[in-house]
Amino acid sequence: MRYSVYSILLFVLAFSAVWAYRINYDTREVISQIQVIRAKISFEEEKLSMLEGEWAYLNRPQRLGALTEKFFNYLELMPISAANYAKVDAIAIKSGTEFEPPTALTILNKSNIGDGDLR
Amino acid sequence: MIRSPLRPLLRIIKARESGINPDFIESQEKIKRLIKKINIEKDRAGQRILLLMCVFILSFALIGIKMFVLASHDPLYLTKSSRINFLDNRRNKITDRNGIVLATNIKTFSLYVHPHELIDKTKTAIALATLFPSLSVASLKKKFHDGRKFLWIKKQLSPEEREQVKNLGEPGIYFGPREVRLYPNGRFASHVLGGTTFGREGVSSAELIGQAGVELSYNNYLLNYENKALVLSIDLSVQAIIEKVLAGGITIMNARGGSAILMDVHNGQLLSLASLPDFDPNDRPDLPLQGDPSLSPLFNRAAQGVYELGSTFKIFTAAQVIEEGIVNEDTLVNIRGPLFFGKYKIRDHHYLGEELSVENVMVKSSNIGTARLAAMVGGTRQKEFLSRFGLLDLTGIELPEASRAKPQSPKRWSQLSTATVSYGHGISVSPLHIAVAYSSIVNGGKRVFPTLIKNSEKNQKPKQIISNETSIKLQNILRSVVKNGTAKNAELDDYSIGGKTGTADKVNFEKPGYLKDKVITTFVAAFPMEQPRYVLVVTLDEPEDWSIDKPMRTAGWTAVPVASEIIKRIAPVLGVKPNRIITKNIVHGASTKGTN
Numbered sequence: 001m002r003y004s005v006y007s008i009l010l011f012v013l014a015f016s017a018v019w020a021y022r023i024n025y026d027t028r029e030v031i032s033q034i035q036v037i038r039a040k041i042s043f044e045e046e047k048l049s050m051l052e053g054e055w056a057y058l059n060r061p062q063r064l065g066a067l068t069e070k071f072f073n074y075l076e077l078m079p080i081s082a083a084n085y086a087k088v089d090a091i092a093i094k095s096g097t098e099f100e101p102p103t104a105l106t107i108l109n110k111s112n113i114g115d116g117d118l119r
Numbered sequence: 120m121i122r123s124p125l126r127p128l129l130r131i132i133k134a135r136e137s138g139i140n141p142d143f144i145e146s147q148e149k150i151k152r153l154i155k156k157i158n159i160e161k162d163r164a165g166q167r168i169l170l171l172m173c174v175f176i177l178s179f180a181l182i183g184i185k186m187f188v189l190a191s192h193d194p195l196y197l198t199k200s201s202r203i204n205f206l207d208n209r210r211n212k213i214t215d216r217n218g219i220v221l222a223t224n225i226k227t228f229s230l231y232v233h234p235h236e237l238i239d240k241t242k243t244a245i246a247l248a249t250l251f252p253s254l255s256v257a258s259l260k261k262k263f264h265d266g267r268k269f270l271w272i273k274k275q276l277s278p279e280e281r282e283q284v285k286n287l288g289e290p291g292i293y294f295g296p297r298e299v300r301l302y303p304n305g306r307f308a309s310h311v312l313g314g315t316t317f318g319r320e321g322v323s324s325a326e327l328i329g330q331a332g333v334e335l336s337y338n339n340y341l342l343n344y345e346n347k348a349l350v351l352s353i354d355l356s357v358q359a360i361i362e363k364v365l366a367g368g369i370t371i372m373n374a375r376g377g378s379a380i381l382m383d384v385h386n387g388q389l390l391s392l393a394s395l396p397d398f399d400p401n402d403r404p405d406l407p408l409q410g411d412p413s414l415s416p417l418f419n420r421a422a423q424g425v426y427e428l429g430s431t432f433k434i435f436t437a438a439q440v441i442e443e444g445i446v447n448e449d450t451l452v453n454i455r456g457p458l459f460f461g462k463y464k465i466r467d468h469h470y471l472g473e474e475l476s477v478e479n480v481m482v483k484s485s486n487i488g489t490a491r492l493a494a495m496v497g498g499t500r501q502k503e504f505l506s507r508f509g510l511l512d513l514t515g516i517e518l519p520e521a522s523r524a525k526p527q528s529p530k531r532w533s534q535l536s537t538a539t540v541s542y543g544h545g546i547s548v549s550p551l552h553i554a555v556a557y558s559s560i561v562n563g564g565k566r567v568f569p570t571l572i573k574n575s576e577k578n579q580k581p582k583q584i585i586s587n588e589t590s591i592k593l594q595n596i597l598r599s600v601v602k603n604g605t606a607k608n609a610e611l612d613d614y615s616i617g618g619k620t621g622t623a624d625k626v627n628f629e630k631p632g633y634l635k636d637k638v639i640t641t642f643v644a645a646f647p648m649e650q651p652r653y654v655l656v657v658t659l660d661e662p663e664d665w666s667i668d669k670p671m672r673t674a675g676w677t678a679v680p681v682a683s684e685i686i687k688r689i690a691p692v693l694g695v696k697p698n699r700i701i702t703k704n705i706v707h708g709a710s711t712k713g714t715n
Contacts, residue, residue: 082613
């Protein structure tokens, strides 16, 4: 009886030692993985920040204003004014052929302007 | 140790004499020896046990302490320490209220040299000086040869410059990563953003710290990587329109500068704060070392400068006499003048008649009428009333520069001071103070505090400082000023505007008195007057309108048209419903034309 209790305890001890050993190394492995992922996140965040900066730079009010003037013949964009407000009932419901909104590509193709001009 | 003999002769002889076996004596001696030995061993074992016990107690105590230290740490401790390597150098971005980026970081490179590793020092010096004209060959050569082991060449390189330096192929030239602050919109909202500079610098990184504006006041917030982007209350589209129109106005009116503030009257949020001339925060100029600092582009005229803003103050006098029930808006006031205070004379800009109603005193902007109204309340109450609107204290806006805009009021509040303060002379405040005070006038009488932060908790429980009834009466008066008074030029078909003009002579800083023909004109507008949502303050410094044969310098001719144009352009962007709305059917096809 005594020996069987001892052997069970010994087995439990051995088992928990192995378990603790494995957990220890698994944790280290996970920490190093986290570090790699963090480095990746940091790298991606850096890229994101760069792209956001670039996007904001390309969309700065000054440039958009200049582009609106340059492409006025095609886009006919005007500053929004009080005359742009209408009651919902005043809008005629469209019928027949669907209107296709112009894309940047169609505008470029039609206006013979190179990509460089958009900078 | 002297051992006692096993068979001591004396005892053996005695034993033999008495017939005892001498071996018995020997056994007794052996037992004695053994007992002694055992006692010595016992002592030793006791000492060993004690030692062992000490070692065990000490090691358990150590383990216990370590366990306690580990347990008492913040669980994030480990993750934080592993994160710091990558992200310690980040500065959070700043966006406008709609999420448009106003300030972000981009990675560039710094350039430094280890002179002792260079192979051909002269060639390198010439090559670097050719690439960067600001460097001189002679000084580079001298620095390369003076025995130093490290030399900064440039703190920031563009990718092209980096490529060119790389192509030199010289060992000993190094690049360090460096984050720089980018303000993609250039000059827009420059006084709000302020700018950054490099703090502590190292080879692998440099700390970006705020230099002015929200970059400085929110420096700690921006440096804490656990925080998200700083969202300002500024609306970039509105800011861009206001700066454009204001710049145009300054050119047409031949003014030295100007400012414009757009504030939400209910929550104190500033949708726009513009001050011209401005600067590019990407390349922030240095502070001027000589001359008038208020002429520097860095000077924020909207929140930093204090000026006598003239007749815009009259509404506070009207507010007080109406609020205290002394008069109502129809009570007639004697405006015969001039009024004399010792040798000081108060008169109107031109003859306005003998008496006017309180409303018309505002509409026609009568100094005499306002001074008489102020005399009804007296200096002490006037001072208390103005302080309720925050006109005697700092605004508390989140700009470090604004802490210098402490209003200047009379030290001794005499009868004369009461009279002049009633129409805005002898008291200097910033345009932002006026925006805040007018917000309370038109928002139903609630005190608001200005803020540049979208989710600010500053105005959650605003204090009632005048009654809603008084506020409504004052709104009607402000509307009349635009309909029939000094601000007629602001009248628009689509939006109903209310407001008050102010034209004040500039103070002469060289000798006591005022400058001739140099004015600061202000127009404070509220719109839409059906239910005021915004207050706009436009200020022009030394404007002169030459559209007719003589120069016109009053606010009605200068600041009012600029403000009117601003409102005409921004109201649709802000979603303010116009008075006239298209109700007839829109022709199909016309709707395909967009708007920007």
